[in-house]
Amino acid sequence: xxxxxxxxxxxxxxxxxxxxxxxxxxxxxxxxxxxxxxxxxxxxxxxxxxxxxxxxxxxxxxxxxxxxxxxxxxxxxxxxxxxxxxxxxxxxxxxxxxxxxxxxxxxxxxxxxxxxxxxxxxxxxxxxxxxxxxxxxxxxxxxxxxxxxxxxxxxxxxxxxxxxxxxxxxxxxxxxxxxxxxxxxxxxxxxxxxxxxxxxxxxxxxxxxxxxxxxxxxxxxxxxxxxxxxxxxxxxxxxxxxxxxxxxxxxxxxxxxxxxxxxxxxxxxxxxxxxxxxxxxxxxxxxxxxxxxxxxxxxxxxxxxxxxxxxxxxxxxxxxxxxxxxxxxxxxxxxxxxxxxxxxxxxxxxxxxxxxxxxxxxxxxxxxxxxxxxxxxxxxxxxxxxxxxxxxxxxxxxxxxxxxxxxxxxxxxxxxxxxxxxxxxxxxxxxxxxxxxxxxxxxxxxxxxxxxxxxxxxxxxxxxxxxxxxxxxxxxxxxxxxxxxxxxxxxxxxxxxxxxxxxxxxxxxxxxxxxxxxxxxxxxxxxxxxxxxxxxxxxxxxxxxxxxxxxxxxxxxxxxxxxxxxxxxxxxxxxxxxxxxxxxxxxxxxxxxxxxxxxxxxxxxxxxxxxxxxxxxxxxxxxxxxxxxxxxxxxxxxxxxxxxxxxxxxxxxxxxxxxxxxxxxxxxxxxxxxxxxxxxxxxxxxxxxxxxxxxxxxxxxxxxxxxxxxxxxxxxxxxxxxxxxxxxxxxxxxxxxxxxxxxxxxxxxxxxxxxxxxxxx
Amino acid sequence: xxxxxxxxxxxxxxxxxxxxxxxxxxxxxxxxxxxxxxxxxxxxxxxxxxxxxxxxxxxxxxxxxxxxxxxxxxxxxxxxxxxxxxxxxxxxxxxxxxxxxxxxxxxxxxxxxxxxxxxxxxxxxxxxxxxxxxxxxxxxxxxxxxxxxxxxxxxxxxxxxxxxxxxxxxxxxxxxxxxxxxxxx
Ligand code: FES
Ligand code: FES
Numbered sequence: 030x031x032x033x034x035x036x037x038x039x040x041x042x043x044x045x046x047x048x049x050x051x052x053x054x055x056x057x058x059x060x061x062x063x064x065x066x067x068x069x070x071x072x073x074x075x076x077x078x079x080x081x082x083x084x085x086x087x088x089x090x091x092x093x094x095x096x097x098x099x100x101x102x103x104x105x106x107x108x109x110x111x112x113x114x115x116x117x118x119x120x121x122x123x124x125x126x127x128x129x130x131x132x133x134x135x136x137x138x139x140x141x142x143x144x145x146x147x148x149x150x151x152x153x154x155x156x157x158x159x160x161x162x163x164x165x166x167x168x169x170x171x172x173x174x175x176x177x178x179x180x181x182x183x184x185x186x187x188x189x190x191x192x193x194x195x196x197x198x199x200x201x202x203x204x205x206x207x208x209x210x211x212x213x214x215x216x217x218x219x220x221x222x223x224x225x226x227x228x229x230x231x232x233x234x235x236x237x238x239x240x241x242x243x244x245x246x247x248x249x250x251x252x253x254x255x256x257x258x259x260x261x262x263x264x265x266x267x268x269x270x271x272x273x274x275x276x277x278x279x280x281x282x283x284x285x286x287x288x289x290x291x292x293x294x295x296x297x298x299x300x301x302x303x304x305x306x307x308x309x310x311x312x313x314x315x316x317x318x319x320x321x322x323x324x325x326x327x328x329x330x331x332x333x334x335x336x337x338x339x340x341x342x343x344x345x346x347x348x349x350x351x352x353x354x355x356x357x358x359x360x361x362x363x364x365x366x367x368x369x370x371x372x373x374x375x376x377x378x379x380x381x382x383x384x385x386x387x388x389x390x391x392x393x394x395x396x397x398x399x400x401x402x403x404x405x406x407x408x409x410x411x412x413x414x415x416x417x418x419x420x421x422x423x424x425x426x427x428x429x430x431x432x433x434x435x436x437x438x439x440x441x442x443x444x445x446x447x448x449x450x451x452x453x454x455x456x457x458x459x460x461x462x463x464x465x466x467x468x469x470x471x472x473x474x475x476x477x478x479x480x481x482x483x484x485x486x487x488x489x490x491x492x493x494x495x496x497x498x499x500x501x502x503x504x505x506x507x508x509x510x511x512x513x514x515x516x517x518x519x520x521x522x523x524x525x526x527x528x529x530x531x532x533x534x535x536x537x538x539x540x541x542x543x544x545x546x547x548x549x550x551x552x553x554x555x556x557x558x559x560x561x562x563x564x565x566x567x568x569x570x571x572x573x574x575x576x577x578x579x580x581x582x583x584x585x586x587x588x589x590x591x592x593x594x595x596x597x598x599x600x601x602x603x604x605x606x607x608x609x610x611x612x613x614x615x616x617x618x619x620x621x622x623x624x625x626x627x628x629x630x631x632x633x634x635x636x637x638x639x640x641x642x643x644x645x646x647x648x649x650x651x652x653x654x655x656x657x658x659x660x661x662x663x664x665x666x667x668x669x670x671x672x673x674x675x676x677x678x679x680x681x682x683x684x685x686x687x688x689x690x691x692x693x694x695x696x697x698x699x700x701x702x703x704x705x706x707x708x709x710x711x712x713x714x715x716x717x718x719x720x721x722x723x724x725x726x727x728x729x730x731x732x733x734x735x736x737x738x739x740x741x742x743x744x745x746x747x748x749x750x751x752x753x754x755x756x757x758x759x760x761x762x763x764x765x766x767x768x769x770x771x772x773x774x775x776x777x778x779x780x781x782x783x784x785x786x787x788x789x790x
Numbered sequence: 791x792x793x794x795x796x797x798x799x800x801x802x803x804x805x806x807x808x809x810x811x812x813x814x815x816x817x818x819x820x821x822x823x824x825x826x827x828x829x830x831x832x833x834x835x836x837x838x839x840x841x842x843x844x845x846x847x848x849x850x851x852x853x854x855x856x857x858x859x860x861x862x863x864x865x866x867x868x869x870x871x872x873x874x875x876x877x878x879x880x881x882x883x884x885x886x887x888x889x890x891x892x893x894x895x896x897x898x899x900x901x902x903x904x905x906x907x908x909x910x911x912x913x914x915x916x917x918x919x920x921x922x923x924x925x926x927x928x929x930x931x932x933x934x935x936x937x938x939x940x941x942x943x944x945x946x947x948x949x950x951x952x953x954x955x956x957x958x959x960x961x962x963x964x965x966x967x968x969x970x971x972x973x974x975x
Contacts, residue, residue, distance in 0.1 A: 107885030107923045237879060244887030245875040247823020247863030251888055254822040262817065287806050316817035317826075318809045390827050390835060390888040390922045439825070439888025440922050471828045693882060697928070701885055704924025727832040727920060735926040736913040740943050 088161045089118055091169070095189060095203035097124045102134035103154075104145040104411045105240065106389075106441035107701070108756045109694035112239045113151060114158060116230040116691055121162025121223055124202075125189035126230070131239050136413025136433030144412040146446040146554065147608065148657035148754025151690050155752050163222050167215045172208035173200055225749075235693045240437065251439045252394035252409025253468060260396065260464040261290060263457055264320040267309035267477045270333040270720035271550050272298050275310060282326040283312055288319025292327070293460065295453070300516040302551045304419045306453045307477055313461065317468055333720050339549035341483070341716035341723075345381065348485035348546055351506035352379075355542025357520045360530040360603035363538035368500035372491025375500075376577050380488070380566035381781040383714040385481035386724075387555050388732060391439020392469040393450035397458035403430040404458065408451045409438040416448035420455040431455075442556040442705075447479050472725040479553025480715060482507040482524075482546075484562040488570045491538075496578035498589065500538045503529060507562070512548035519545045521559070526606035528563030528656060528761060530598055533622055534571075535591025539601065549720060556705060557760040560656040564761030565768075565782065568652035572769040573778065582769060583630050583651050593620040608657050614751055615658040621685050624746060625662040626653045629683035632742055633664035644668075647678055650770025652762035657754025659686035660746075663703070663762040666739070667770045675771055675789050677707065677739040682759060684743065687750035695755050696743040702759025703741050708732040710764035711790050714783050731785075792852060796821065797865025807853040812836045814852045815862060823863035823891050827920065834919030837892040838862045844899040846918075863891035866898055873936035874898055881944070883932045885923035893919045897933050906937055 090098040099118050105111040115129050134140055142153070166186045173191035174181040177198055184191050189202050230236060243249040268274065280292035291313040298308045312323035369375060395408035397420075404424065410416045413433040421428040438445055454467040469477075484507035491500030505525075511518035521543045530541045555561075575585030595616040598605040607615060629635075634642045635649055643649070646668045653662035666679040682699040689695055712731040716723045724730040764782065771789070772778050784790055792803040794814070801819055810829075815821040815838070827835030829848045836848040839861040866872050870879075874897050877883075884890045893916070900907055900915040907915070912930050921929070931944035 105886075107887070109885075235882070238882050238884065240887065241879045241882065241884060242870050244884045244890050245863075245878045245894060246866075246870040247821075247891050249887055250822075251825075253826060254816075256820060256822070316805075316809070316813055318806065318813040318817070321829075388922055390833070390886065390920065391825070437888075438886060440886045442922075468826075471830075471833075697882065697885060697925070700927060701924035704926065705922070708922075726830055727828050728830070732920055732922055733924075733926075734917040734920065735930065736917040738924070738926045741927060742945060 088158060089122070089165055091165060091202055091206050091209075093203045093206050095201050096128050096130050097122065097189070097202070098130045098132050100132045100134045102140035102143050103150045104143070104413070104435050104438055104441065104445075106145070106411065106438035106445070108150075108698060109238060109691060110145070110150050112236055113691040113694060114154070115239065116236055117155060117158040118162040120228055120230040121159045122166045123186040123188060126236070128189050133435050136417040136435070138414060143414050144446060145441070146411050146443055148659075148757040149608070151752045152610075152658060152754055155688070155690060159222055160217065160220055163220050164214050167220065168209045168212050169202055169205050171212055172205040175208055176200065176205065231690050232688065232692060236691070250436050251391050252407070252436045253391055253439065255396040255407040255436060255466060257396060257398055257464040260466055261313050261315060261461070262317045262320045263311045263313050263454070263465050263467045264317070264324050264470065265295070265309050265311045265453060265467065265473070266324050266327050266329055267307040267473065268298070268331055269476065269722070270331070271302065271307075271336045272300050273334050273337070273720070274332045275308070276330040276332040278310055278327060278329040280310070280327055282328065283323040286314070286319055286323045286326055288315045289323035290314060291461065292323070293457065295456065302513050304415065304447050304449045304452065305423075306449050306456065311453075311457055313457070313465065320468075321470065336549040337720040339717045339720040341384070341718070344483065344549075345485065348483065348506040349379065351544030351546055352485055352487045352504045353544070355504045355544050357522070357543045358540070358602070359525040359543060360539055360541040360598060360601055362601035365500050365502055365538045365540040368538035369489070369491045369502070371493075372500055373494045375489055375491050376574055377487070377489040378570055378573055378780055380486045380562070380569060382484050382562040382565055383716065383782065384483040384550070385555060385561070385709055385713045386475050386478045386715050386730065387442040387444035388474065388730060389438070389440025389442055389444055392471055392474040393445060394466065394468045395451040395454035396464065396466040397451070397454035398464040399424070399455065399459040399462065402426065403432065404455055405432045405434070406451060406455060407434045407436055408448070408454070409436050409441075409445055410448055410451055411438065411441045411443070411446035412448060415446070416451040419448050419452050423452045424455050424459045443554045443558075444474070444479065447553055471727070475715065475725050475730055476722040479513065479551040481555040481561065482509070482552045482559070484559070486562065486566040488566055490570070490574055492574070492578070496580070498534065498536050498574065501532065501534065501536045502540045503532065503566070504542045504544065505529065506544040506546045507559070508546045508548035508552045510552050510554060513551050513553060519547050523606050524559040526604075527558050528560040528567065528654060530603045531596070531605060531617060531655070532567055533596060533617060533619055533655060534589045541603070550717065550722070556702075557656060557757040560654065560757070560761040561709065561764070564652065564654040564656075565765050568654060568762060568765030569768055569778075569780065572650070572652075572765070572772065576772070583626065583635055586626060586651065586653060587623055590619050590623055593623070608754070610658055615753065617655060621660045621746075622653055622655055625660045625683045625685050626651070628744060628746065629653075629662040629664050629681050632683060632744060633666065633679075633681040635664060644678075648770055648774040650766045650768065650773055652766040652769060654758070654761040656758045656761055659684060659753035659755065659758040661699070661758045661762055663766045665763065665766040665770045667767070667774055669774050673775070673789055675774065677737065677767070679739045680741045680763065682741060682743045683746065684755075684759065685746035685748055686755050686758070687748050687752040689745045689748070690752055692745055695745055698755045699743040699759040700741045702757070703763050704733055704738055706760045706763030707738065707767070710767050710782055710784055711737070712783050712785055792855070794852070794855060794860060796860045797862060803852060808851045811838070811847040811850045811852050811855060811860070815847060821862045821864055825888055825891055827889065827892075832920075833889075833892075834896060835889050835892040837895040837919065839895060839899060842899065842902060844896050861895075863894060866894060872898065874901065874932060877932040877935040881928050881932050881935065883925055883928040885925055889919060889921045889923070893921065893929050897929070897936075901933065901937055906939060907933065909942060
């Protein structure tokens, strides 16, 4: 995937998409510059078709006016990717930060995967982006060498210029592009990447966000903000029960609402749901308010269908039973049943995490304009290529005629990597033949989502007479994400690789298994996915074992993890996904796990058997977890008051994510992840009754507010390991650390989330 | 016909009088800096000022505005130079940024009323504004910074530079600072 080409040498006119018409804004075809469509469509303010430019690869264009345009092909949802990708390219290129122009890439296969989830933008593209920058730098140096007729090794790129030290000559990048455009891209084996001590941005600078000013002035464009001439607004009454149908409806009252222009019934959903629209009835209006009112005025009789019997309370009991009958063996190491028989004692505990929903501050929204056989779309999508292919399929046109413009995302957390909402807009625009913006209200987002699966887990451990764990059993029942793609799938599979089978403890006999669980909602991935429930169970249980062994929790964890080693679970009757990475490149390294654990306890003043350094009444809880190839440990400091309420006093996070490319954004992700985890630990619960989701807004699905959030200290371990994930790995350890702290403070062990049910919040 | 004074500009509105101010601003008059998050006064994303007071525009019918002057995020300053907007940029407060218009409007109203708020004052004024990305500590720090107060909720090492001021020297200095202060632990 990682081939670098000099596009400027190709007859590129025809691959620019200009043939689609209407988007070319004064482009002079005699110029060498391929104007990216995002630019031509005005998402970026400046266009200058008269520049002579060369484009060493799809990520990067250097213009004759000395600007460096960097295409960011990943979606920005708060992780800072529109800042971090340019930092990498600019560093290797030796660009001047002030000359950087960031261009959001359209959905296009040429970029490789654009699916911005799984915490993998930097994990996958750090190296290619460096190579892109370095290739361009070397071509510019070679161009200067040709210009001055000197050896290339005497030419050095520095801050958007190439210098020849011997003669004191300097030439701007922009003045070299005409020559450089004719050069071959250096062979990959000849590429010289910068060494660490020469980095100017990577791992160092606290770079201001590229979109910072637009955001604070209200000028940033999110999915909700897209505005096209003659655009209409649509809100949709979707079946309250998954795959429910419209039995009958009356739209007379809706049509009388001032501003409502049309009411359209959508096709019912046939499972598997995948990314298909849910069906229902769309109300089209001249503004959002009229559309919402029109929807309220609809009279619809729904037919629930097979999921109409889904009730969260009885479902939970069924899951608990199912845990006792694992039908899928996910990891079998040694002989667990023999080990349990030999155990001196057995500790058991059950854990429960309810259904959760993403609740990004911006609900899903997409704007589509079908015209002349093509469709232009603007959407807050994490996955423009999937949006493209799903739209193409739904409206029956070729994918290359579907242009997906990615706006800023007002949060994503995995919700916006499911492009059902984009397909809705496309279908309506095609049918109505006008630009349509589909907006999801908060209620829509909570009631018709892709849910983080409810899960029941049973853990047991056999201890020998010296309290060493000799047997570990972990069974789980939870509906699987696979059910969203394959109707009837009823057992977790790949989810087990997210914190269950990769339990990093040094235990001779391990069994992990899953029982059946039929899905009754769309099950999806949400920030850190099943690491949420697995880390909650595993890290809580480890703490319970520490208590049972009368050992300090941190010391106990270190001992449980055991000696430094790379764990290969695949050798133990398991299939370990490792986040799509090889274990060679991203080993499960217990030394790194212990390092973050030790460091976070230093940060928090955790001393075994001595908590005397803390303010009076403050107590600590600890947890550590590896996910997305990164290691995060967390200590939560709490106090309790006379009414038995707990207060978070401070949170410490220590992360080892390999090479820390943008430390400032890594810290902000850890801060945000901790708060995301506070929300789910305190309040996260989505329940269903007769198949209908009972929550609908922030009053019954609360998220943490400022007054509940303590200061959060973050430290990043210095590492030369390849970059791991950042957006998600901070979430998993925090909820168990909270519960472990509560136990330390109160002696009460809370094994079921959320905590607000116990009256302690 | 309703007359609205928005950011010092006169607008006329001729539609449903019950339409919440939020949608009048966003859909009719195209002030899209004001955001929708819940539509029920629960999240603060839609916060604007009426005569300087912060209100949730999603639950205020446009007819209730009367003669009060409306300020939206677009009118908070002329060029993003309100002390809060500057502090926000220096601290890289936003993550996704979606809640930040509302956060800034609530914070601006707080500082206008109470130029030196305590941490409790800040919590009280700001806990109606949700941020799913979890930027609360930096928001608090941004308010304290804009108020010229000691920052209590956030590690000062993490302060970001304004894009304009990034130059070779500053980067080198920051890099050194970062190393010295344990970014490389
Ligand atoms: S949109 Fe107004 S308070 Fe949430
Ligand atoms: S920055 Fe994303 S919701 Fe606040």
